[in-house]
Amino acid sequence: MKPILAVLEGIGDTVLLLVRTLRHAPALPRQWPRFVDQCYQIGYATLPIVAILSFFIGGVLALQAGYSMSNFGAKEFIGSLVGLSMARALGPVMVAVLVAGRVGSAITAELASMKVYQEVDALVTMNIPPERILVLPRLAAVLVMMPVLAIIANLVGWFGGALVAHTVDFIALEPDKYFETLRRYTKFEDVSDGLVKAEVFGFVVVLVCCSIGLRTRGGPREIGASVTKAVVTSLILILVLDYFLTKALL
Amino acid sequence: MSTCHQTRNPFSETESPAVGVTCEQLSKRFGSLEVLKQIDLRIEPGEIFVLMGPSGSGKSVLLKHIVGLERPSSGKVTVGEFDAADATTRERVRMALVFQAGALFNSLTVYDNLALYPREHRLASEAGIREKVMRALQILSLEDAAGKYPSQLSGGMRKRVAIARALVMEPQLMLYDEPTSELDPVMAATISEIIATLKDEYHVTSIVVSHDRDLALNIADRVGILMEGRLAVVATPAELRSPADERVADFLNPKINLKQPRFRALAT
Numbered sequence: 001m002k003p004i005l006a007v008l009e010g011i012g013d014t015v016l017l018l019v020r021t022l023r024h025a026p027a028l029p030r031q032w033p034r035f036v037d038q039c040y041q042i043g044y045a046t047l048p049i050v051a052i053l054s055f056f057i058g059g060v061l062a063l064q065a066g067y068s069m070s071n072f073g074a075k076e077f078i079g080s081l082v083g084l085s086m087a088r089a090l091g092p093v094m095v096a097v098l099v100a101g102r103v104g105s106a107i108t109a110e111l112a113s114m115k116v117y118q119e120v121d122a123l124v125t126m127n128i129p130p131e132r133i134l135v136l137p138r139l140a141a142v143l144v145m146m147p148v149l150a151i152i153a154n155l156v157g158w159f160g161g162a163l164v165a166h167t168v169d170f171i172a173l174e175p176d177k178y179f180e181t182l183r184r185y186t187k188f189e190d191v192s193d194g195l196v197k198a199e200v201f202g203f204v205v206v207l208v209c210c211s212i213g214l215r216t217r218g219g220p221r222e223i224g225a226s227v228t229k230a231v232v233t234s235l236i237l238i239l240v241l242d243y244f245l246t247k248a249l250l
Numbered sequence: 251m252s253t254c255h256q257t258r259n260p261f262s263e264t265e266s267p268a269v270g271v272t273c274e275q276l277s278k279r280f281g282s283l284e285v286l287k288q289i290d291l292r293i294e295p296g297e298i299f300v301l302m303g304p305s306g307s308g309k310s311v312l313l314k315h316i317v318g319l320e321r322p323s324s325g326k327v328t329v330g331e332f333d334a335a336d337a338t339t340r341e342r343v344r345m346a347l348v349f350q351a352g353a354l355f356n357s358l359t360v361y362d363n364l365a366l367y368p369r370e371h372r373l374a375s376e377a378g379i380r381e382k383v384m385r386a387l388q389i390l391s392l393e394d395a396a397g398k399y400p401s402q403l404s405g406g407m408r409k410r411v412a413i414a415r416a417l418v419m420e421p422q423l424m425l426y427d428e429p430t431s432e433l434d435p436v437m438a439a440t441i442s443e444i445i446a447t448l449k450d451e452y453h454v455t456s457i458v459v460s461h462d463r464d465l466a467l468n469i470a471d472r473v474g475i476l477m478e479g480r481l482a483v484v485a486t487p488a489e490l491r492s493p494a495d496e497r498v499a500d501f502l503n504p505k506i507n508l509k510q511p512r513f514r515a516l517a518t
Contacts, residue, residue: 110357114355117351117353117356118349118351118353119353119354119355119356121319121347121349121353122347122349122353122354122355124318124319124340125317125318125319125340125345125346125347126346126366126367126370126419127340127341127371128366128367128370128371132370133370
């Protein structure tokens, strides 16, 4: 019974945090420097790892698809397979997982240590709502940066697939043909649905990581436990939400 | 009462009323543990009230109730005319809490730590904020630390920065949680002098939670001693030099007895 109550309490606290943060939304222009800093942390600093992983995921998709499809003369459809897979499923999920691991963990660690070392209490006594300066800029930044990261992941993944399909001997598919099927079968809606998913995943990851960080009590051990909890919860939520969003957007 | 004690703004000639604090039948429970038991206390505007007591007696919890970080299980805390548990009280009364470990924002420089409050509340232009911050740093002799990060400061400097940050808020009520803990005797005396000077010059009400007997007996107007969640005594420093209550006398003037050590008695 106790674990169920703890989960319900966590959900309630997270919803309350969201409501309190949204109440401060009009103050966002005044948080411009913090917003820009968070855009840097979430977007720019995450970009290299997103690019590297996307490139190889696109490459592996092309390799695996080329190996199977070459046997029955359908290798020109590798472009459509990589295009759709990256845009609708792998791109947004991979970006969200990276954001959870790299950004979410850092957010939880920072807010948890601020809570444990009474910096959050200091803000409250100064009549500065923690939601306004700690949560709002992060949520706004993730909403701006997730589509950017997802688009870059798609593009790099597509080019990774093209390069592998062209250079691997047993596939040897011309880039023209690869991109022709990619363009023909990957519609704008496929890309936009993927961006919607990325947006939802990113928002939930940052909200959950902020909530868990701000609910931390205790000392250094609890900070570590909060980071683990935030990343695990984020990963579970990404995959669960992916199922329901995929179903809703089909 | 409150109107006859005016806090003097350290940054201008303006004055605002110092506030008093009243605890009525204040009790606090954490699960089955009752930390505060029916505390009745009145702290007058403009006075220095030092709250002492053994570790775990509920001093810091009482301080958190006054500043609104904790809600009473029963009873009430009033700051000025307002309920301390009401979040809007912090908008009506300027209260500043100096935390035991400073609670400085580690990601900000000393200057930005001090500038955060006036910036977030848009109290002045950037030039005005600079003037306030540098004035507060000057009062605490910290001008050279403005560009440093909290991790680059000694314990005593961190405490002084925390006090300077509180001062920038132009508080009507200053609360200090163990301001002299972990400091050498000279730095502890310096912090005590700062607290007394701020009271004398700016007439703020000061509530100090401390184990420091020298601080209490030298700068307090009155001292309250919490024992097991109850206020055992509230008296002036002069009255406390010969307390009637045996537990209070033992707390204030503990004898080191190597023949019958206390920890042996605690173990049994």
